[in-house]
Amino acid sequence: MIRYRLKCDQGHEFESWFASTAAFDGLHKAGHLACATCGSARVEKALMAPSVATVEAETRPLAAPASALEEKLAALRRHVEETSDYVGTDFATEARAIHLGEAPERPIWGEARPDEARALVEEGVPVAPLPFMGKARAN
Incomplete structure (x- = not known):
């Protein structure tokens, strides 16, 4: 699974999970993505900082x-x-x-x-x- 930050042509930003980069690309190309706020189908990937694990996150119990x-x-x-x-x-x-x-x-x-x-x-x-x-x- 991969998480992308997305942005529509109206400036709304939101995040969504995809099975893979190829899954995102296929849904995007087919026009099956829509803004979670306004429903616009003009959605693109937005800049996103990478998720970096910390020592605290690595030692946290799985059932936190x-x-x-x-x-x-x-x-x-x-x-x-x-x-x-x-x-x-x-x-x-x-x-x-x-x-x-x-x-x-x-x-x-x-x-x-x-x-x-x-x-x-x-x-x-x-x-x-x-x-x-x-x-x-x-x-």
């Missing part, structure tokens, strides 16, 4: 407690899962139907392709990316 950020992300995920309906890959269709009054209004979450997310935003459907993967993609 999660960082405060990891704990907050886990709490957010629990909240989303407990208070909204998971609609999987039907997210774009269901969000649009709720917005148009064709489906009951309720909080939902799921997956959408970058082009689907952009279309929802352009249509004025209130959506936002989540900082974790959906159930279908999680290990």
Whole structure:
């Protein structure tokens, strides 16, 4: 696995993990990368400092407690899962139907392709990316 810092054409920076450099290159070339903030498909690698292990990191137990950020992300995920309906890959269709009054209004979450997310935003459907993967993609 390799982590890259990425930047979209709107100036948003974020990080993402890839199986390999070749995996990143393939996804980038196919247009399957999108900004985690605005959904822009114009994403490039940003400058990134290398990760250097320290003596402290090498002697830390493998089961070290999660960082405060990891704990907050886990709490957010629990909240989303407990208070909204998971609609999987039907997210774009269901969000649009709720917005148009064709489906009951309720909080939902799921997956959408970058082009689907952009279309929802352009249509004025209130959506936002989540900082974790959906159930279908999680290990």
